[in-house]
Amino acid sequence: MARTILILGGTSDAHALAGRLAARVGVRVVSSLAGRTGNPRLPSGEVRIGGFGGPESLARYLEETGVDAVVDATHPFAARMGWNAAEACALAGVRLLRLERPAWQPGPGDWWRMVADWPQAVAALGDSRRVLLALGRQELAPFAALTRVWFLIRSVEAPDPMPPFAQAQILLARGPFAEADEIELLRQNGIDTIVCKNSGGPTDGKLAAARALGLRVVMRARxxxxxxxxVADPAAAEEWSLRPAD
Structure with a gap:
């Protein structure tokens, strides 16, 4: 009988894990995507799109689908899904692993201000005048109150609805972005501050560019x-997924 592995999330690591497991004989891999983007990149294997409706509904899905193990590979800021998955797996008696890249840490030459929420990020902008918002389209509204700041809003999809910014430009683009390209973008737009989330992972182009240019970074903590x-990488998650239950 095939072993069924449920992967939560559409991150690049989730895609990599799905590809590794889908290539295995005797493994059924199902990826669950939140469905927040209109045209998501689909991973290998089976795919379901949309929420489960809470931990109890997810637990029923695990039992009815015969899931043997769950890997939570959601974005570090998808905390609610993480808590729901933990409760659901406890209810259903299913093993659960978190696949997450280590958080970014400041190094020599970095000028970071860590904040716990978006109101703190707004307050931390201080005398910033030209700001790159690299945080997705769903967290923009608090920044619209800063009428003296010009914002470059980078997002995979256009905000809908668009908050009432006094000065803003939308840049639709999907990363990853190379450091050299980020330096050019920041210079062309006269950016003095970057606002982002601590997504973690390999060296990030915008953070390397900010270091090179001496720019401020306001970063929301996880x-x-x-x-x-x-575990921190798909190979380790694959090994765990294929391990017999205790």
Missing amino acids: PARPDLPT
């Missing part, structure tokens, strides 16, 4: 998530 067994 929210709390359940205390789970955690």
Whole structure:
């Protein structure tokens, strides 16, 4: 009988894990995407799109689908899904692993201000006048109150609805972005501050560019998530997924 692995999330690591597991004989891999983007990049294997309706509904899905193990590979800021997955797996008696890249840490030459939420990020902008918002389309509204600031808003999809910014330009683009390209973008637009989330992972182009240009970075810290067994790369998650249950 095939082993069924449920992968939560559409991150690049989730895609990599799905590809590795889909190539295995005797493994059924199902990826669950939130459905927040209109044209998501689909991973290998089976795909379901949309929420589960809470931990109880997810637990029923795990039992009815015969899921053997779950890998939570959602974005570090998808904390609610993380808590729901932990509760659901406990209810259904299914193993759960967190696949998450290590958080970014400031290094020599970095000028970072860490904040816990978006109101703190707004307050931290201080005398900033030209700001790159690199945080997705759903967290923009608090920044619209800063009428003296010009914003370059980078997003995969256009905000809908668009908050009432006094001065803003939308840049639709999907990363990753190379450091050299980021330096050119920041210079062309006269950016003095970057606002982003601590998504983590390999060296990030915009952060390397900010260091090279001496720009400020206002970065939101990751929210709390359940205390789970955690690995940092898809290969380790694959090995765990194929391990027999205790």
